[in-house]
Amino acid sequence: MSSEQIIQQAANWLTRLHDEDVTDAERQAFNRWCQADPRHAVAIERMRSLWGSFEPLPARPARVALNRAFAPRRARGAQVVGLLGMLLCGWLGVERAPVWMADQRTAVGERRQIVLEDGSQLQLNSNSAVDVKFDGHQRVLELLQGELWVDVAKDAQRPFVVRTDQGSATALGTRYLVKRAADGTTVVTVIESSVAVKGAAEEGVKVMAGQRAILDHGHATPAQATPGSDPDAWTRGLLKVNDQPLSDVLQTLASYRHGLLRFDPQALGDLRVSGVFKLDDTTAALAALADNLPIQVQTFTDLLVVVTPR
Structure with a gap:
């Protein structure tokens, strides 16, 4: 049912x-x-x-x-x-x-660490949801929303697979990230060892540590170097960026906030950001951005913040 x-x-x-x-x-x-x-x-x-x-x-x-x-x-x-x-x-x-109805969920702004029945370590990012389907033949996580990090326990008899509607990511080693992005794609980032990333209708690609692949419309892109040096910093409550578009940074901060964080990516132009921000204090992160960039952060209520060029 x-x-x-x-x-x-x-x-x-x-x-x-x-x-x-x-x-x-x-x-x-x-x-x-x-x-x-x-x-x-x-x-x-x-x-x-x-x-x-x-x-x-x-x-x-x-x-x-x-x-x-x-x-x-x-x-x-x-x-x-x-x-x-x-x-x-x-x-x-x-x-x-x-x-x-997901087996495991996090609220907006929440991160959670979970020990799965096989000993694998799972972390869910803000506003994420996953179903856990383990049996005698395989270990499957259905990522329904958001992002997860997993450190896979070894079990040669049962493959470990993370699935979305775009495809699957099968562990060939230990640690990796899977994210359902806002644009509908699935991003697989490998932290350690390697992962087999496969779209719904193709053989797929092998992604090594320090690389990522994107699943889009059932197809996997070739593996490419991961932008940034610490893609799983969120598991420690941090957002680390190196010369990233401001709009991308704001989108990440918005995912940790209740209410609306409004901005126009085109109006913000080519503004880029480098730095380290605490995900548990997005208000301080926005203030730091306003102090260092030509932008204005206007707080209308606790549930509405608007970022505009200054």
Whole structure:
């Protein structure tokens, strides 16, 4: 059963349980549904958590609709059934259901280190999500969003593969990065040993330490030298750049911030940046950029910052 179907069923159950005429038999059926698949209980808990997160928000169409859906004996038609599921699958276009139901996720600005069952070390960057699928034949990570770093434990009988919708990256050694970029491509960067990078419809390429390859439209580019000297600095909470476009630096900082960091790459022209910034303090990083470059950083609210040429 797909994540979307599970979310829809969870929404149906919550809609029913919030009605004043719910029966004991229905409550028992709900408990059986929760116990039938671990993903069912996860969906219910995350949906309840999201419902609670609406409480401090001002009245908006989405919240008004939910309040009506949960009001006892109100709006019992087909338009109510599954309202939460539709909201979660497409709320403001921010998250997709598979990401929301992922085995491991990080919030915006969060990084997390995880020890997998085989002893491999996994780190997730800000706003990332991954499904873990290990069996007796292979070890697969499905990167649904964001970026991961992995230090692979040796197991000659079970290949270690990171997959995205663009292709796969199979470990031939130990440490590498896989990132789903904003432009839809997948970037594979090798830190140690080598990785076999393969698109959906080709033999693929071998990428050595200090190199990267990009998967785009199911094809892998030839391996090339990694720009910068420390591509996994984010695992230590740092952004290290050497003569990088300012727009790229701002895009990275934006991925660590709640709300919007607005800028026009064309207006910023050819401004380039070298330096080391703390990812856990993006406000200080923006201030340092403003001190050293001809730009202006305007903070309108905690959720809206605009960078313009000065």
